[in-house]
Amino acid sequence: MDILQILSNTGSSLIAPATIGYALAALGLAMHFGFTGLLNMGMAAFMAIGAYGYAISILTFGFPWWGGMLVGVGGSLVFALILGIPTLRLRGDYLAIVTIAAAEVVRLLFLTTTFDKYTGSADGLSGYHESFRAFNPIPDGTYGFGPWEYNANGWWVRIFGITILALAAFILWAVMRSPWGRVIKGIREDEDAVRALGKNVFSYKLQSLMLGGVFGAMGGIIYALPASVNPGVYVTSLTFFVYTALLLGGAATIFGPIIGSVIFWGVQTLLSNLLPAMVNVGLLPFMTTTQSQTVRFILVGVALMLLVIYRPQGILGNKKELTFVK
Amino acid sequence: MNTADYRRTRRKNRRGVLVALIVALSAAFSLMAMPAMADEVNVDEYDNSIIGNVKLESVALEGVLLTISGGGYEVEVATDADGRWKVGVPDGDEFTVTLNEETLPEGIAVIDEVGDDDTPNVKEAMIGPSGSTVMNFFIGRGERNVTSFFDQFVERIVNGVNFGLMLGLAAIGISLVYGTTGLSNFAHAEMVTFGAVMALIVSVDLGWPVWIAIPLAVLLSAGFGWSLDAALWKPLRKKGVGIVQLMIVSIGLSLALRYTFQYFRGGGTEQLPGSDSPDIPLFGSVSLSQTNMISMVISIVVIVIFAWWLVKTKIGKATRAVSDNPSLAAASGIDVDQVVRVVWILAAAMAGLAGVLWAYFRPGIRWDMGAQILLLVFAAVTLGGLGTAFGALVGSIIVGVLVETSSLFIPSDLKYVGALGVLIIVLLFRPQGILGRKERIG
Numbered sequence: 148m149d150i151l152q153i154l155s156n157t158g159s160s161l162i163a164p165a166t167i168g169y170a171l172a173a174l175g176l177a178m179h180f181g182f183t184g185l186l187n188m189g190m191a192a193f194m195a196i197g198a199y200g201y202a203i204s205i206l207t208f209g210f211p212w213w214g215g216m217l218v219g220v221g222g223s224l225v226f227a228l229i230l231g232i233p234t235l236r237l238r239g240d241y242l243a244i245v246t247i248a249a250a251e252v253v254r255l256l257f258l259t260t261t262f263d264k265y266t267g268s269a270d271g272l273s274g275y276h277e278s279f280r281a282f283n284p285i286p287d288g289t290y291g292f293g294p295w296e297y298n299a300n301g302w303w304v305r306i307f308g309i310t311i312l313a314l315a316a317f318i319l320w321a322v323m324r325s326p327w328g329r330v331i332k333g334i335r336e337d338e339d340a341v342r343a344l345g346k347n348v349f350s351y352k353l354q355s356l357m358l359g360g361v362f363g364a365m366g367g368i369i370y371a372l373p374a375s376v377n378p379g380v381y382v383t384s385l386t387f388f389v390y391t392a393l394l395l396g397g398a399a400t401i402f403g404p405i406i407g408s409v410i411f412w413g414v415q416t417l418l419s420n421l422l423p424a425m426v427n428v429g430l431l432p433f434m435t436t437t438q439s440q441t442v443r444f445i446l447v448g449v450a451l452m453l454l455v456i457y458r459p460q461g462i463l464g465n466k467k468e469l470t471f472v473k
Numbered sequence: 474m475n476t477a478d479y480r481r482t483r484r485k486n487r488r489g490v491l492v493a494l495i496v497a498l499s500a501a502f503s504l505m506a507m508p509a510m511a512d513e514v515n516v517d518e519y520d521n522s523i524i525g526n527v528k529l530e531s532v533a534l535e536g537v538l539l540t541i542s543g544g545g546y547e548v549e550v551a552t553d554a555d556g557r558w559k560v561g562v563p564d565g566d567e568f569t570v571t572l573n574e575e576t577l578p579e580g581i582a583v584i585d586e587v588g589d590d591d592t593p594n595v596k597e598a599m600i601g602p603s604g605s606t607v608m609n610f611f612i613g614r615g616e617r618n619v620t621s622f623f624d625q626f627v628e629r630i631v632n633g634v635n636f637g638l639m640l641g642l643a644a645i646g647i648s649l650v651y652g653t654t655g656l657s658n659f660a661h662a663e664m665v666t667f668g669a670v671m672a673l674i675v676s677v678d679l680g681w682p683v684w685i686a687i688p689l690a691v692l693l694s695a696g697f698g699w700s701l702d703a704a705l706w707k708p709l710r711k712k713g714v715g716i717v718q719l720m721i722v723s724i725g726l727s728l729a730l731r732y733t734f735q736y737f738r739g740g741g742t743e744q745l746p747g748s749d750s751p752d753i754p755l756f757g758s759v760s761l762s763q764t765n766m767i768s769m770v771i772s773i774v775v776i777v778i779f780a781w782w783l784v785k786t787k788i789g790k791a792t793r794a795v796s797d798n799p800s801l802a803a804a805s806g807i808d809v810d811q812v813v814r815v816v817w818i819l820a821a822a823m824a825g826l827a828g829v830l831w832a833y834f835r836p837g838i839r840w841d842m843g844a845q846i847l848l849l850v851f852a853a854v855t856l857g858g859l860g861t862a863f864g865a866l867v868g869s870i871i872v873g874v875l876v877e878t879s880s881l882f883i884p885s886d887l888k889y890v891g892a893l894g895v896l897i898i899v900l901l902f903r904p905q906g907i908l909g910r911k912e913r914i915g
Contacts, residue, residue, distance in 0.1 A: 186720075233897060234900065241904075243720065244657060244851045244855055245896070245900060247848065247851075248848050248851065248893040248897065249897060252897075255886070255887060255889060255890050256887070256890065259884055260886060261884045261886075383844075383848075384728065387724050387725075387728060390721065391725075394721070437739070442732075444728065445729050445732040447729075448725045448729025448731075449725065452729070455718050455722050455725065456709065456718070456722060459718060
């Protein structure tokens with residue numbers, strides 16, 4: 148059992164593009180769920196639209212990388228509008244079911260062989276890196292130390308991702324301390340009271356859905372940036388995992404979603420390396436290595452339950468701030 | 474032929490009659506819609522070609538029509554007296570070669586070599602570096618029924634009702650739980666899988682007969698529902714946890730249970746005994762397999778008994794009262810906890826039964842089989858009106874029929890999209906669902 152290698156992999160996962168992607172999506176959910184009280188269970192669709200929008204516009208239409216990102220983000224804005232107009236009138240749990248259904252529709256549309264030419268159906272998409280890498284200002288070579296040693300492209304993706312994440316966190320912080328943000332929090336606490344003040348609640352909710360959706364789409368892009376777009380990623384479980392990361396850190400906080408994602412991926416990577424290694428040296432005689440890979444997903448489910456029951460405000464959250472709409 | 478389609482039912486036993494039909498083709502190019510009835514088409518216009526030879530047991534078949542299309546190019550060709558054909562094609566693209574089975578002699582069909590290809594008469598051809606490609610079809614004696622659109626439609630509706638009844642068993646449970654406790658239970662999907670897995674363990678692992686295994690699986694599911702309520706949901710209710718929190722707890726439970734099934738049963742698909750029962754023709758071209766018929770009867774019987782229970786018995790009435798207004802029901806002396814317990818047991822038992830039927834309908838048992846239909850069940854429940862038992866049934870049958878018939882019009886890998894799309898559209902105009910009440914919307 149190579150403890151150093153396991154710890155190194157775990158350390159490396161802390162700033163992996165997947166972690167940054169989750170953190171961005173979790174920030175989007177913080178906007179939707181933590182601050183506005185919208186139980187959006189369709190975050191996977193926003194991420195899929197971002198990633199597919201980016202990849203398709205580069206591969207099929209020959210856009211530059213920034214054009215691809217704009218298409219992905221624009222697609223998520225359109226999706227938020229289409230999703231929001233019929234569903235935002237619905238109550239919390241109803242909204243959850245409809246958004247999850249909408250996300251599944253989006254996933255199936257990307258997966259079907261009907262649009263294979265554009266989406267690659269079950270194979271997904273890859274080979275769209277050229278334009279983004281051509282913009283890499285870092286000279287070739289390997290940099291870093293310990294677990295964080297990457298080549299120029301590796302660093303470029305991570306630095307870009309962290310910059311976007313910081314920007315998103317700043318935007319969220321700025322809007323939530325603005326008058327707009329106070330109305331948003333008011334909607335979470337008591338929608339009718341805000342309506343009585345003459346605010347257009349529906350319009351505020353829609354704006355929140357769009358802003359959070361943009362974060363989600365950027366998360367999807369960063370997630371897909373280093374490798375490929377794989378339709379197997381954007382399943383409903385992805386939304387649940389992002390929720391776990393969000394609730395771990397604290398739903399109604401700015402840094403909670405980021406810390407939650409880092410912990411989520413750190414623990415996931417640790418377990419996915421540690422458990423099979425323990426099985427191989429005979430420390431866990433009752434399971435196979437395949438089974439040991441399943442254990443961590445069982446633990447995610449258990450962790451989600453325990454969190455919601457015993458610490459619904461998360462690590463950073465304030466218990467006084469109502470994190471769950473009634 | 475636009476209103477007709479072909480449905481191939483091939484004999485399971487096709488020993489010996491398989492003969493390789495080699496279709497190699499260099500082709501014809503006609504920009505007109507007029508079919509070019511020649512054995513060599515557009516051979517002079519293009520360097521690349523696809524060639525073939527259509528034979529059955531070394532006897533050439535003349536006048537068989539093939540369509541070659543790809544990259545905006547489409548051409549039709551017929552075989553000559555030696556069964557040969559040749560089509561010239563432009564550079565690059567992949568081409569689809571379709572053998573028109575209508576032009577084959579009676580009792581002859583293109584045989585599916587792989588075993589899971591619904592359209593063995595359609596093949597993809599790639600032009601290799603040599604500039605020509607040979608296309609092979611396997612032609613043999615097989616039954617090829619030409620089913621009219623109407624017959625096909627009727628058959629899909631029958632299948633859809635069957636699927637809908639099965640969804641209904643799951644949906645009624647989810648709806649009852651919602652009505653009495655306010656919980657949108659995402660872990661209901663795993664209660665469906667639980668029933669199927671228990672039936673699998675008892676019938677395959679223990680080797681007990683199916684007629685014992687299935688009732689036992691339903692009983693075990695009922696026990697599972699009871700223990701979930703006793704160990705998890707009741708304490709949470711007592712703690713006063715909000716419904717959104719409860720819903721997220723159910724999501725966590727769903728993930729934990731789903732991966733627990735995967736932990737113990739692996740990622741593959743396993744079959745219950747009797748899943749390959751023969752089809753029995755009913756009327757016209759409609760046929761149902763034996764297990765599907767039994768499944769339909771079981772669903773109907775269970776639903777009728779349940780309806781009687783809900784409408785006529787004391788506890789059924791109490792359940793409806795709690796669904797309507799829990800506080801008022803409690804004030805009128807109804808033991809709400811007892812009602813909720815009974816609801817969990819019933820819901821889990823029906824979900825378990827639905828799981829067994831779903832295992833026969835799919836067919837096969839997989840760790841995430843429940844999650845595959847969870848959204849359809851939710852769609853059904855929402856369509857009918859969350860919290861109403863009969864609304865759930867109506868919604869289920871609508872969703873079942875929609876899913877089955879929609880694949881006549883849209884690609885079959887999008888058939889769930891139709892049903893989920895309808896859910897979203899219905900909510901636009903009637904957010905409370907078909908039989909629901911206004912207060913459900915926010």
